[in-house]
Amino acid sequence: MTEIIIVLVKIIFAMMWFLVLTLYLTWAERKESAVMQDRVGANRANIMGVRILGLFQPLADAIKMFFKEDFTPPFSKRFLHNLAPFISFFFSLVTVATIPFGDVLRIGGKTIRLQILDLNIAILFVFAMLSLTIYGVVISGWASNSRWTLLGGLRGAAQLISYEVALGLSLIGLVMVFPTLKFSAFVEYQGGLLFGWLPKWGIFLQPLGFLIFFIAAMAESERVPFDLPEGESEIVGFFTEYGGLKWGLYMFTDFMKLLLISCLLTTFFFGGYHLPWLYADGFHFPWGGTWLLPHGIVVLFQVLAFNLKVFFFCWMQILIRWTYPRFRYDQLMDFGWKLLIPLSLFNIIATAVILKILG
Amino acid sequence: MALCQKYNLPYKMQEFLFFILAIICVGAVLAMILTKNPAYSALWLVLAFLGIAGIFGLLDAPFIAAIQIIIYAGAIMVLFIFVIMMIDVRKGLSPEKKKWTLFLSGFLGLVLLFELITAATGVFSQLKTVGTENIGSPAGLGRLLFTDFLYPFEITSVLIIAALVGAIVLAKKKENE
Numbered sequence: 001m002t003e004i005i006i007v008l009v010k011i012i013f014a015m016m017w018f019l020v021l022t023l024y025l026t027w028a029e030r031k032e033s034a035v036m037q038d039r040v041g042a043n044r045a046n047i048m049g050v051r052i053l054g055l056f057q058p059l060a061d062a063i064k065m066f067f068k069e070d071f072t073p074p075f076s077k078r079f080l081h082n083l084a085p086f087i088s089f090f091f092s093l094v095t096v097a098t099i100p101f102g103d104v105l106r107i108g109g110k111t112i113r114l115q116i117l118d119l120n121i122a123i124l125f126v127f128a129m130l131s132l133t134i135y136g137v138v139i140s141g142w143a144s145n146s147r148w149t150l151l152g153g154l155r156g157a158a159q160l161i162s163y164e165v166a167l168g169l170s171l172i173g174l175v176m177v178f179p180t181l182k183f184s185a186f187v188e189y190q191g192g193l194l195f196g197w198l199p200k201w202g203i204f205l206q207p208l209g210f211l212i213f214f215i216a217a218m219a220e221s222e223r224v225p226f227d228l229p230e231g232e233s234e235i236v237g238f239f240t241e242y243g244g245l246k247w248g249l250y251m252f253t254d255f256m257k258l259l260l261i262s263c264l265l266t267t268f269f270f271g272g273y274h275l276p277w278l279y280a281d282g283f284h285f286p287w288g289g290t291w292l293l294p295h296g297i298v299v300l301f302q303v304l305a306f307n308l309k310v311f312f313f314c315w316m317q318i319l320i321r322w323t324y325p326r327f328r329y330d331q332l333m334d335f336g337w338k339l340l341i342p343l344s345l346f347n348i349i350a351t352a353v354i355l356k357i358l359g
Numbered sequence: 360m361a362l363c364q365k366y367n368l369p370y371k372m373q374e375f376l377f378f379i380l381a382i383i384c385v386g387a388v389l390a391m392i393l394t395k396n397p398a399y400s401a402l403w404l405v406l407a408f409l410g411i412a413g414i415f416g417l418l419d420a421p422f423i424a425a426i427q428i429i430i431y432a433g434a435i436m437v438l439f440i441f442v443i444m445m446i447d448v449r450k451g452l453s454p455e456k457k458k459w460t461l462f463l464s465g466f467l468g469l470v471l472l473f474e475l476i477t478a479a480t481g482v483f484s485q486l487k488t489v490g491t492e493n494i495g496s497p498a499g500l501g502r503l504l505f506t507d508f509l510y511p512f513e514i515t516s517v518l519i520i521a522a523l524v525g526a527i528v529l530a531k532k533k534e535n536e
Binding site: 127131142143153 | 402434445483
């Protein structure tokens with residue numbers, strides 16, 4: 001019974017973390033873009049005159065979206081049109097189950113892994129769920145029964161499928177270095193040291209794999225350099241016929257994918273919850289000297305380290321989104337098929353050769 | 360079954376899940392055959408694939424379950440739906456063609472049924488022995504594919520490449536005309 005309660009609490013915490021952070025990513029995006037463009041950004045939303053940097057803005061947006069009319073175009077295929085946003089949203093949200101937020105926490109004789117589901121095939125699970133989000137895009141484009149949304153949906157599906165190939169191939173090198181598909185094992189492998197001082201993070205072992213994964217993952221999130229499926233301003237995207245909360249779900253899914261990518265990058269390439277030189281009993285510095293810490297503090301440090309890394313990647317992706325112009329469609333396809341996929345194949349071969357040489 | 364022993368679950372629960380998934384699979388496939396609109400049929404087939412992935416999961420073969428979703432539901436069916444939605448097949452076949460296709464599909468259906476029966480009778484005796492560790496683990500599957508079944512594996516991939524190249528050649532020819 002207690003185990004079921006523990007799992008439920010973990011699910012609730014992880015989902016709260018995911019959804020609240022996603023909500024505040026919208027605020028972060030507005031603020032960061034404003035700073036980059038020398039503007040003030042969203043700062044008006046207030047509760048009784050208190051407006052802390054406009055931190056209430058996402059709540060105001062949410063309330064606005066809730067009270068908008070939920071309009072389904074009469075010419076649309078009603079059931080699928082209503083279903084589509086939930087497909088995207090659900091399958092993006094489910095992936096949070098595999099993310100390790102920290103190592104085990106020991107309370108009152110119980111060891112709790114700070115991860116909802118430690119799947120043996122976690123990577124494949126995440127890919128499977130991501131590949132199912134494509135249906136949200138395709139179905140919404142088709143069910144809206146307008147040729148422009150249909151084209152948008154097909155553009156989106158083609159892009160997502162193309163970059164999924166590069167995304168999968170870029171990780172094979174990493175799987176060769178850390179022979180596992182389990183997220184917790186990935187992170188444990190990265191806890192070691194290279195040359196006695198450098199943390200054994202994925203990025204130091206697989207720099208090319210990291211670059212390819214990062215780019216392909218950004219294409220999966222459908223944000224600006226890769227936002228051809230949506231094309232908010234000029235080209236008509238797949239969710240043009242949506243309004244109110246259902247449109248909001250699509251926007252939310254984008255930000256959720258941004259956050260998910262940050263989590264995956266952290267887990268795969270930046271040591272997950274590891275701080276350099278922090279072990280289960282405290283810090284052991286490579287220049288000698290130790291700083292022993294109680295178990296609770298170590299776990300706290302781990303969770304904070306994970307969050308910090310995730311925030312860094314969120315910041316980075318928003319930075320990229322507001323820096324680059326959009327790809328043209330043929331450039332996008334060329335980039336994916338002719339550059340990223342051959343590079344990731346090269347990465348696999350190079351990794352195999354190096355592993356063989358090192359024995 | 361295997362999963363019950365591994366996680367110490369009551370056997371009834373597994374049975375219950377199996378029947379739910381089986382109903383989803385069979386229902387979705389029936390709906391696929393019976394719906395007129397090909398786009399809806401394709402979506403029903405996706406649901407059937409998801410159900411099959413669930414059954415693989417029940418058999419303690421999560422790797423095959425994930426691959427089932429990634430390859431069939433996530434990639435192949437998306438491309439099928441892609442084409443179906445693009446060309447928007449509304450009109451049925453002409454009556455003369457319909458006779459022919461009815462005959463042909465009946466014949467092919469019978470051949471397929473015969474093939475399935477011969478294939479299935481060979482493994483009926485082994486039905487109780489599913490769920491060894493090798494089925495579940497990616498490492499075991501990979502080892503089998505690259506040692507015992509290397510030739511069939513490579514021949515299959517050559518076949519698929521041939522089909523791909525053939526499709527590209529056919530598409531190119533039309534462009535030139």
